[in-house]
Each structure stands twice: as structure tokens, then as C-alpha cells.
Amino acid sequence: MNFVNPNPSKVILQVQAQNPDGAPKLSLLSAAVRVYHLDGAAEVEDLTSVPLAQVGSSNTWRYIWSPGSLPAGNYFAEYDLTDTDGIQFVGVENVDVFDVAKQVDLNLIKQIESGRWRIANNQMTFYDTDGNTILTFNLLDQSGTPTMGQVYERTPA
Numbered sequence: 001m002n003f004v005n006p007n008p009s010k011v012i013l014q015v016q017a018q019n020p021d022g023a024p025k026l027s028l029l030s031a032a033v034r035v036y037h038l039d040g041a042a043e044v045e046d047l048t049s050v051p052l053a054q055v056g057s058s059n060t061w062r063y064i065w066s067p068g069s070l071p072a073g074n075y076f077a078e079y080d081l082t083d084t085d086g087i088q089f090v091g092v093e094n095v096d097v098f099d100v101a102k103q104v105d106l107n108l109i110k111q112i113e114s115g116r117w118r119i120a121n122n123q124m125t126f127y128d129t130d131g132n133t134i135l136t137f138n139l140l141d142q143s144g145t146p147t148m149g150q151v152y153e154r155t156p157a
Helices: 101-115
Strands: 009-016 028-039 040-053 060-065 075-081 088-097 117-120 122-128 132-140 153-156
Touching: 009 028, 009 075, 009 088, 028 060, 028 088, 101 132
Parallel strands: none
Antiparallel strands: 009 060, 028 040, 028 075, 075 088, 117 122, 122 132, 132 153
């Protein structure tokens, strides 16, 4: 599960229960989920184990979490299901939260690094891989005069 903005207001945590033959399991003794992240080797709980609710009479079990604050990072949702026969299943799902602003910055840097650049008329222009202009800078010498050589400073055009 991926979220592309930090601090999502709602995270839907759900799992579908199945029998070993793949048929939907419509009855469980208990179903719970907890969310944690790793800080070095230590687990830090972000959501203490809470019960999942069955969605209608389906085999889907769900909890809608309002985390309040969930910074960008890698989290884990751990589902603990116990069958009416007492058989327990524990499964883990990655929950990745990305900071959109950082992703946009990284994409811009990738375009600059993989595209071409050109110096002409005292300006440096960066192009994306499709040849579209991304950024243009005026090139200045040490005294602030436009220059093609001995560039000391660049300023956005």
C-alpha cells in the first residue's frame, strides 16, 4: 500500500480471509491489525493492535485508521487472524508513505541529470529527456556582468 502524501487523514487497513483451498472464509474467531515502523532494529508501534470489522457478510475485514500524523516513511501493517478452529494466521503488509514535495524534487533532479544542457548567449539551459526546457540560468562573471567564460555565478533567468 502506498500513500503519496504525508500525514494521510485516513488509512484503510483491510485483509481478505481465505480457506487453504482459496475459498472465502466468512467467519473468524478474531481479527486484528497493528501498525509499526522500524527505528534501527527496534519496532515502534504507531497503532496498537485493534480489532478488524467484517465488511457485511464478505470475507473482507477492515479497520479505518485516522493516524493524525504519519510522516513519510516505511510502515508495516501486521494482520492477526484466528480461525473458528483456533488456527492463527499472521501476515504483514508494507505501508509506504511518500512526501510528494520530495518526489517532485527528485523527479526534477532526475530530469536534469538525464537530459542535456546547453550554454548560449550568456545562459545555461537544462532540458528534459524529451528536449523540453526545464530551467534557464543567466551566467555572470565575478563583477556580475553576463559572460560566456569565467562563470562565477548563475541566477535564474
